[in-house]
Amino acid sequence: MSYVVSCIDGASRNTAVCEYSAWAAKQLAAPVMLLHVLDELKTQAETELSGNIGLGTREHLLEQLAELDAQRAKVALEHGHVLLQLADEKLKKLGVSDVTQRQRHGELAENLLALEGDVRLAVLGLHGEASANQLHQVGSQLETVIRTVHRPLLLTPDTFNEPRSAMLAFDGSKTTEKGVEMLAQSPLFKGMPVHVVMVDADTANNWEKLKWAEKVLSEGGHKVHVALRAGDVEATLHQYQTEHNIDLMVMGAFGHSRIRQFLVGSTTMAMLKESRTPTLVLR
CATH class of the missing domain: 3.40.50.620 (HUPs)
Incomplete structure (x- = not known):
């Protein structure tokens, strides 16, 4: 099945992404797939711990950092589920009944590439989570997605206006x-x-x-x-x-x-x- 894939993150501007996705889905008579990608959590625990620290203390700190990473990953996963549910509710209020939620790990570009066979149109915000409060910055992953994905990409601004020309x-x-x-x-x-x-x-x-x-x-x-x-x-x-x-x-x-x-x-x-x-x- 070919979807309008709506790429969401934690940015407040996801409302516009949902609105443009709903508009495109209605125009194309296509279902929407909500996609949220969790970046892999990376830790520098090994390199940040001084070699002067005793072995026992070092191992203890590594254990604590590993526990912290696990907690962060759990919170990120739960946060992603909340974002997907809120976006799902938003789309249904906008009149889109056929909505699928999908949460994946890794990079946005590689996930869109893996899903290409199911993508009719991908909708992304021009401003990602990292640039949410910077009007003249674009999402950090945007250029990689443009270079990688072989499907049409609708790059949206922060507010929705129905396209008429x-x-x-x-x-x-x-x-x-x-x-x-x-x-x-x-x-x-x-x-x-x-x-x-x-x-x-x-x-x-x-x-x-x-x-x-x-x-x-x-x-x-x-x-x-x-x-x-x-x-x-x-x-x-x-x-x-x-x-x-x-x-x-x-x-x-x-x-x-x-x-x-x-x-x-x-x-x-x-x-x-x-x-x-x-x-x-x-x-």
Whole structure:
């Protein structure tokens, strides 16, 4: 079964993750899997204990640290169950009846990769637990997830606003051509006006690619706007999005074009830090 996988942690902004997950689940007519990942607890007890401490004392301290780690792991497990239950209740209040809870150990990226066969869309907050109170920081695991997972990722801001328009950062590559076809066919974007924006030279070849995208999306029932602009990719895309009050940005993850080179790396992280709207990353 293909799920909308809603990735939650202890951050207060999980409410928005649940709300975007509920919106996506309704649009896609898909069930939701709530996923909470427990980081492996790591202790430096061995290296932190001085060699000058007597053997008996050292062993006693190690035993106490082991007990403390076990207690912390138990509390973390129980806390995770509480988070999942609260998110489950939230989703059901939002009208999603088919909800599965899953708690796993390890890293978020490796767990999403293991679940890929069941993932139709993964929803993650731009701000994770470690950056919950820092508006211009993004979740520490986010770049790893983008690099690793081969499913669409919906990266959400801190507050929910129902998406009513979408913008595709387009470069004419195979990846973004697939993005056009996905937007045209996916119920996630049903009824939305779609803006296709290319940041590149003003050439006949680029306009031909944009006209192709316009045709495909129009045949999919969308009102389409195409634009070809010059300038810095990050600034130009943000400026266009702001000018046209676009709710959702769609981008491809990898490749050699200007847009896709910037997506994973320092420029991408800078863009995501400033984002106040959801971004859908395609693979």
